[in-house]
Amino acid sequence: MLPQVIVNGLTLGTNYVLMALGFTMIFGVLRIVNFAHGEFYMLGAFLVLMFNTKLHLSYFFASVIAVVLVGLLGIIAEETIFRRFRDKELEGMIVALGLSILMQNLALVAWGPYDQSIPPVFTGVYRVGTMFYPAERLMVVLISACLMVGFYLFLKHTKLGLAIRAIAQDTEIAKVQGIRIHRLYPLAFAIGTCLAGASGAVIGPIFQLNPWMGLLPQIKAFIVVILGGIGSIPGAFLGGFILGLAESFVSTYGSKALADLLGFMLVIAILLFRPSGLLGQSQITR
Amino acid sequence: MGELFRGELNDGPSGKSRRRLTLLNRALTPALIALLFLVPVLWSDEFILNLIISTFLSIILSVSLNLIIRTGKLSLAHAGFMGIGGYTSAMTVMRLGFPFPLALLLSGLVAMTIALLVGRLLLRLKGVYFVLVTFAFGEVVRLFFVNMIYPFGGATGITNIPPPKITIGPGLSLTFLSKASYYYLVLVVMLMTVLMIRRLLRSSIGKAMDCTEEAEHLAECTGIDTFQCKMVAFGVGSFFAGLAGSLFTHYYRYISPESFTFWESVNLIVINVVGGMSGITGPILGSIFLVPLPEFLRGFVQYQRVLYGLILILTLIFMPTGLLGILRKAIGGRLKNIVGKKEELRGRIA
Numbered sequence: 001m002l003p004q005v006i007v008n009g010l011t012l013g014t015n016y017v018l019m020a021l022g023f024t025m026i027f028g029v030l031r032i033v034n035f036a037h038g039e040f041y042m043l044g045a046f047l048v049l050m051f052n053t054k055l056h057l058s059y060f061f062a063s064v065i066a067v068v069l070v071g072l073l074g075i076i077a078e079e080t081i082f083r084r085f086r087d088k089e090l091e092g093m094i095v096a097l098g099l100s101i102l103m104q105n106l107a108l109v110a111w112g113p114y115d116q117s118i119p120p121v122f123t124g125v126y127r128v129g130t131m132f133y134p135a136e137r138l139m140v141v142l143i144s145a146c147l148m149v150g151f152y153l154f155l156k157h158t159k160l161g162l163a164i165r166a167i168a169q170d171t172e173i174a175k176v177q178g179i180r181i182h183r184l185y186p187l188a189f190a191i192g193t194c195l196a197g198a199s200g201a202v203i204g205p206i207f208q209l210n211p212w213m214g215l216l217p218q219i220k221a222f223i224v225v226i227l228g229g230i231g232s233i234p235g236a237f238l239g240g241f242i243l244g245l246a247e248s249f250v251s252t253y254g255s256k257a258l259a260d261l262l263g264f265m266l267v268i269a270i271l272l273f274r275p276s277g278l279l280g281q282s283q284i285t286r
Numbered sequence: 287m288g289e290l291f292r293g294e295l296n297d298g299p300s301g302k303s304r305r306r307l308t309l310l311n312r313a314l315t316p317a318l319i320a321l322l323f324l325v326p327v328l329w330s331d332e333f334i335l336n337l338i339i340s341t342f343l344s345i346i347l348s349v350s351l352n353l354i355i356r357t358g359k360l361s362l363a364h365a366g367f368m369g370i371g372g373y374t375s376a377m378t379v380m381r382l383g384f385p386f387p388l389a390l391l392l393s394g395l396v397a398m399t400i401a402l403l404v405g406r407l408l409l410r411l412k413g414v415y416f417v418l419v420t421f422a423f424g425e426v427v428r429l430f431f432v433n434m435i436y437p438f439g440g441a442t443g444i445t446n447i448p449p450p451k452i453t454i455g456p457g458l459s460l461t462f463l464s465k466a467s468y469y470y471l472v473l474v475v476m477l478m479t480v481l482m483i484r485r486l487l488r489s490s491i492g493k494a495m496d497c498t499e500e501a502e503h504l505a506e507c508t509g510i511d512t513f514q515c516k517m518v519a520f521g522v523g524s525f526f527a528g529l530a531g532s533l534f535t536h537y538y539r540y541i542s543p544e545s546f547t548f549w550e551s552v553n554l555i556v557i558n559v560v561g562g563m564s565g566i567t568g569p570i571l572g573s574i575f576l577v578p579l580p581e582f583l584r585g586f587v588q589y590q591r592v593l594y595g596l597i598l599i600l601t602l603i604f605m606p607t608g609l610l611g612i613l614r615k616a617i618g619g620r621l622k623n624i625v626g627k628k629e630e631l632r633g634r635i636a
Contacts, residue, residue, distance in 0.1 A: 033414050084603055089414050090360055094559055095602045097552055102595030109588045215548070219425055222418045230415065257433035264426040267419060271407055 004131045005252045006245065011137055013244025014144040015203055020216045020224040020236040023153060028168035028231035029188040031089055032082055035096035037221060038214025039103035040193040044070050044200030045209050046111055049118050051166065059121045063201040070197030074190035082189065100214075107211040115208040136206050137187030143202050148237075151195065164188050164258075168231060223263040227270055229280015238278055242266070322473055326466040329614045335465040339537065341577040342469075343530050348557040348569035350526035351420040353483050355563055356492075357512075358499040359409065361434055363420040363549035364527050366427035367397040371528025372535035372545065373431060373438060376447050379536075381437065386450040390475075390536045397528025402521045409516045424548055431543040443542025450536045462536075479526050486522065495519055556594065560601045562610025571609040581612055 023037045041059040044066050051062035077099060085092035155161035166174040167181055167188070175181055199217070207213065224243050228235025243263060251259035270277060325337060344403025351364045362448040371393035378384040378392055379393055431438045438444065450471060453459040462468045463473075486492050497505035505512050535541045551578075576597075580590045605611060 027414075033417065081599060081603070090417075091413060091602055091606070093417060094360075094555060095599055097555065098595045098598035098602065100595070101552070101556075101598065102592060103590035105588075105595060108591065219422065223422060226415070226418055226422075230418075257429075260429045260433065261426055264422050267422055268407065271411070271419070275411070 001130075001252070003129075006250050007131065007133060008252075009245035009248030010241065011141055011244070012248055013241035014141050014148070014225050015199065015217070016220050016244055017148060017240030018144050018195060018199040018202070019221040019238055020228070020240050021148065021233065023218075024225045024228070024231055024233060024236045025164070025168070025195075025219045026189055027225070028233070029164055030082065030116075030185055031087070031092070032085070032189075033089070033093040033096060034078075034189075034192065035093060035218070036100040036103060037192075037196050038216075038218030039100050039107075040070050040074065040214075041194035041200035041217055042107060042211060042214040043073070043103065043207075044197030045118070045213065046107060047197075048201045048204050049116060049209055052118055059118070059205070063198070066099035066201050067194050067197045070200075071190040071194040074077075074193030077193075078186040078189040083185065089207035104211050111211065112207075113210065116211050117185035117208055118205045121205050133179070138272075140202050140206060144199070147195070147202075148197055152233075160187070162183075164191075220263065223267055226267050226277060229277025232277065232279045235277055235279035263279045322477075323470075326469050330466065332465050335469050337581060338577050339365040339465070339469055340470045341573050343534055343537070344554075344557060344577045345480045345570050346472075346476050346526055346530040346533070346571055346572040348554045348561070349480055349483055349566050350523040350530070351554045352478035352558055352563060352566050352569045353487070353495075353526075355360055355558060356487065356499055357495045357516045357602065358413070358502070359516060359520065359607065360413075360417050360419055361420045361520070361523075362548065363424040363427070363552045364523070364554050365546040365548070366424035367401060367524040367527040368531035368534065369427055369431065369541075369543070370496070371397045371531025372541045373444075373531075374528065375532035375554065376444050376535050376541055377437065379448060380444070382525050386452055386536070390450075390529060393532035394525040394528040397531070398521045398525040401524030402517065405517055405520045409513065409520060421548065421551075424546075424551055428543045428547060438609070439542070441543060443540060443545070445540050447535055447539045447541065449539065462583050468537055472537070475529060475533060479529070480566065480570070483522070483526070487566065491515065491518060556598050558608075560597060560608055562608025562613075563612055567613075568608055568610040571613070575609060 019037070019041060022040075023034055026032055026034045026037070046068035048059070048062045051057045051065055052059055055062075057065070076280055081095055082092060082097060085095055120136060122139050124135040126133045126135060126138065155165060163174070163179045163184055166177065166179055167184060171181060200214075203217075220243065224236060224239040226239075227242060228237070228239030243266065246262055246266065247259045250262050315393065325338065325433050329335070343446055347364065347368060351361065353366070354361050374396040375389045375393040378389040379386060384392070404423060408416060408423070411419055431443075432441050443538050447631070449463045449468075451459055451461045460467070487495070494505065494510045494512075495515045495518075497508070497510055498515045502512050534545070538545075557572035557576050558569050559572075560576060561570065562568030576594075579593075580587075583593065601608060607614075
């Protein structure tokens with residue numbers, strides 16, 4: 001039983017981390033709480049569905065195009081909307097809510113309210129001892145892990161990644177160092193939305209698609225980010241796996257209802273004992 | 287914190303324009319209130335009454351949210367507190383047989399108590415953090431009611447909630463079953479809410495709240511307990527959200543966790559933004575504009591919410607002071623008051 005619980009927890013964790021990474025990076029660099037993050041995730045999944053079923057592209061090809069498109073949309077959103085809300089965190093957040101409403105309902109107009117699903121890509125179940133693991137879930141975890149590692153290497157070992165980290169650390173100093181932040185903002189936003197779109201594309205085949213599918217992953221991303229510390233990338237990894245494992249344990253040994261409430265209880269506990277999040281900077285008064 | 291939250295009321299119009307505004311206010315407000323009491327006599331149309339009742343409920347909710355926003359705290363849990371009020375009222379009336387007025391009061395008090403309990407923790411959080419955590423809290427409230435099948439009916443909620451009944455004396459009672467009678471009930475509560483919150487904002491506590499929002503550290507240096515200010519605003523705001531929840535529940539005679547999702551809280555914020563946040567007139571204007579709006583777009587049901595999102599984005603970009611800002615400009619602009627000049631200056635800087 002225990003290994004199964006751990007594996008389930010890690011699977012959940014990878015989903016959460018992938019959503020939280022883009023969200024936390026967008027906050028770290030642009031100081032925007034992207035309330036539309038779940039909608040970029042939803043868009044990623046729907047675009048894969050469109051390319052896969054309407055244009056009969058292979059799942060992987062469809063995913064790549066979908067992620068690129070979501071990224072381009074991210075650039076457009078940043079250039080037209082979010083750039084007007086630099087240094088205005090609360091207004092930026094409200095405008096993101098507006099974008100979220102807009103995208104969700106455009107999706108409703110375009111794709112209707114009913115659940116749809118992407119044709120399964122992998123079938124079969126792996127069995128190790130008493131542990132069961134469906135092949136499609138394994139693929140989700142593997143692809144997610146590749147994306148995470150890729151993202152991490154990008155941040156650590158490329159010039160662009162270095163620039164992004166510099167802005168997140170201190171915008172003024174980054175400017176002084178000659179980093180053209182106005183050029184990097186749309187790019188950073190696009191990378192964030194790409195990650196959301198990619199997690200939608202990856203998780204799409206194992207979930208039902210509807211215009212509201214982004215809300216739950218978004219809530220989880222918020223919780224993860226608060227746990228790990230908002231704006232902190234290692235924090236997003238840590239928070240994601242903690243939440244995934246904790247939920248897996250509680251829903252197995254406790255109840256599903258308790259698992260739903262768990263995230264908030266963790267948030268409360270973190271706020272009581274370490275308000276800045278596990279790996280974050282202080283965000284609290286007194 | 288930004289233009290949205292800056293209260294221009296503080297440095298209102300001066301001299302002649304102020305006198306003219308006061309006169310306008312003093313004469314117009316009672317006239318408007320009198321007119322509101324006559325509405326069901328003039329139009330007995332159920333459809334219109336229903337629309338006005340919804341608008342009134344929205345005014346109670348958005349004005350009470352405005353009180354919380356005035357301390358610089360954007361709460362996404364407001365619909366959650368409304369739900370708490372709604373369930374409290376339904377449970378106390380149906381299971382415990384409490385009279386409606388008591389249930390109404392209790393729904394406000396329970397919402398307030400919970401707000402004060404979680405507020406001790408949540409209100410210590412800064413801007414964005416606070417919003418995220420209230421968002422999570424609102425969802426937890428919803429999930430709590432979804433998961434508690436006994437006694438709250440789970441996802442299907444509670445049906446057949448009786449209409450409010452106020453017993454005045456033996457054999458004499460009022461039942462608010464018709465639309466017109468409910469109109470008066472909601473009207474009275476709405477007016478009480480608006481007047482009480484207005485009174486609160488104009489009191490020394492209200493001034494302290496504005497200081498808290500404007501310059502927290504400075505306020506603390508002058509001896510204002512800013513945390514206490516936030517607690518008062520959060521508690522009182524949630525109290526009225528609870529009342530609205532009770533009225534909502536007994537009006538539709540049905541409550542389920544779907545009645546107060548995160549999107550309801552977002553709607554209230556949209557109403558505040560579009561109306562303007564710097565005074566309680568803002569959310570009132572916002573409610574009057576946005577609540578009936580879908581009715582005029584009946585033919586384009588699908589696009590209603592799209593338009594809603596678009597209005598929110600465009601308002602934030604092109605008129606960050608909302609309808610209230612436009613109204614103030616229209617009244618004050620011609621009279622060349624300080625506000626107008628300041629806004630002009632602000633515009634030039636931006």
